Amino acid sequence: MSPPDPDGPAPDDIVGRLKSPRPSDQASGPGDTRTSDVSQDNFHNSDSKGDLKALGRDSAQLHDKHPAEKVALSPHAPLSGRDAAIAERKVAALFGVAVLGVIGFLVTFFAVEQEFGVPGNVYFTPLLGVFMAMALGGIGSGTVLWAKLLMVDEESVQERHPFGSKPEERAATAQALKQGIADSGLPRRKLLRNSLLLGAGSLALLPLPFVGFLGKFQHKERILATTAWREGARLIRQNGTPVKLGDLLIGGVESVYPDVEGGTFTADSPALLIRMRPDELELEGQKQQWAYQGHVVYSSICTHLGCPVKLYETQTHNLLCPCHQSVFDASHGAKVIFGPAARPLPQLPIFVDDEGYFIAGGDFEEPVGPSYWERG
Amino acid sequence: MSASSRTGRRTSRLSGYAVVLIALSVLGTLYTAVAGPSSAQEKPGTDQSMKVQEGRDLYLSGCSTCHGLDLSGGAGGPSLIGVGASSVIFQVESGRMPLAAGVQQAARKDARYTLEQIDALATYIQSNGGGPTLPPGDLTDGDLQLGGALFRTNCASCHNFAGSGGALTYGKYAPELAPASARVIYAAMQTGPESMPRYGDNQLTAEEKRSITRYVRYISEAEDVGGASLGRYGPLTEGLVAWIVGIVGLVGLTLWIGART
Secondary structure, eight states, X not given: OOOXXXXXXXXXXXXXXXXXXXXHHHHOOTTOHHHHHHHSTTOOOOOOHHHHHHHXXXXXXXXXXXXXXXXXXXXXXXXXXXXXXXXXXXXXXXXXXXXXXXXXXXXXXXXXXXXXXXXXXXXXXXXXXXXXXXXXXXXXXXXXXXXXXXXXXXXXXXXXXXXXXOHHHHHHHHXXXXXXXXXXXXXXXXXHHHHHHHHHHHGGGTTGGGTTOOGGGSOOSOTTTOOSOXXXXXXXXXXXXXXXXXXXXXXXXXXXXXXXXXXXXXXXXOXXXXXXXXXXXXXXXXXXXXXXXXXXXXXXXXXXXXXXXXXXOTTTOEEEOTTTOOEEEGGXXXXXXXXXXXXXXXXXXXXXXXXXXXXXXXXXXXXXXXXXXXXX | OHHHHHHHHHHHHHHHHHHHHHHHHHHHHHHHHHHXXXXXXXXXXXXXXXXXXXXXXXXXXXXXXXXXXXXXXXXXXXXXXXXXXXXXXXXXXXXXXSOOSSOSSOOOOOOSSOHHHHHHHHHHHHTTTXXXXXXXXXXXXXXXXXXXXXXXXXXXXXXXXXXXXXXXXXXXXXXXXXXXXXXXXXXXXXXXXXXXXXXXXXXXXXXHHHHHHHHHHHHHHOOOTTSOOGGGOTXXXXXXXXXXXXXXXXXXXXXXXXXXX
């Protein structure tokens, strides 16, 4: 809708505008589908009821002739004359508020002394907020007021025309296709036709390698399956100090990392060292050898979606993942006893070196963390 | 003339009392200052044994039903031999003991005993089998920054980064830390009550525990600079409020604008 006339359009003007024929009616040529849409018989400009009365026609009669459209003017006609002038000034004032807000914002931002970390003017941030609210709110409320007071308020229903092309256009297209095929000589030249079918048909075999034969391109470095833990690497805390046998009391836990270059920063290596009474720890088979006098180390990366599992309850030996409530039993090889995790937390083999410090017996035997494509 | 002389007489009489009073208090202070230490040095034995006796009386009347007459445990209560004074301070000062009947986890309540009674109880328990005790002095004089780093490494996984606590398995929970006193916080690290791990001095030194205690007290008393803390649970509650209050507000505003058109 174009911006309103300052004096406001008279009701007659609206009717005239609504009735005015689209210029495209006659101007659209063949092939210009965009404008030919408009020229379809079942697409029309609309008339309001008041409009119909003005034309002296019966509304039902017109409805039959123009089934696709209805337009109603709402009872709120745009303001006109003096009222419109006042409304325009109100809108302009709101836009002016927006300008003041922008100016105030910029002045505050550049003129007020403010340093990060230094206590400064307590009104700095609130002022920025107030000015920004003035700027955005002025534009917004001005626009709303403009639309409500000065624009034509109308509701129109415009029905779709049939999607299909006209029968004669379809016939013409079919004729052109037939002519093209005949011109290409395909119906006559059997060799050409058959070789084309063969060539195009053989394309179907192209995706064959993607169906189960990409194995040889699988990456071999097993980067997702290994961590920074090495045989003989000491278990260190986040601050770099090594953990000694006896540092932990029974019922103690410690987040441990491998004592290798950048070991406390590798995302897949964090583990949890837990000490419980040796008779409480029931591990299966070889994993018994991986624990040391009631000390056991599990990867602290959840096998469900990789959250840090460090919520250890000393009485139940439950290890809880805070993200999706998977619960692992630390006294039974971190087997899953609740929640969405599918596998136990991998256990790290640990031993104690000559000086009494904990060392890793190697990397985790299985990949840590959530499942991935080639994990199997 | 006569009035002023009467006033003067009264003043001199009052100042006489004042001089005596000041002299007496100075003498008293001096006596305490000089004689105090020596009398305190010879006291502990009797004081300690009186405390043990008082603690024993409190124990027998309030705790022995569950923990046994000889501290060896019994009907529902664990043995208290070797748990140390810190356990008593944690459990009794935070109101968890005496226990309300039949609960999954002891809840924080108003303390049933006074601080003197708790000290007496702690002395009595400590005299039977020893165990961890609180170090003397201010427990919150550690390094705030170090405390923060250690808190995030060791404590935040259960107690939340702002000490708001959180859920554990099967109805248990890590409690909010703000209501805990410095003594209770320190004792909790030493003793590892209920689900909580224990942190011995080889793992977290006394200095490191003081730092953590200072940090927890600091964040518990810290102002919420952003306005409402929303429970200090972080993005979860903040996002919830943004969606419920913000989006519902916007929808309401939109409906209002639409209705007025």
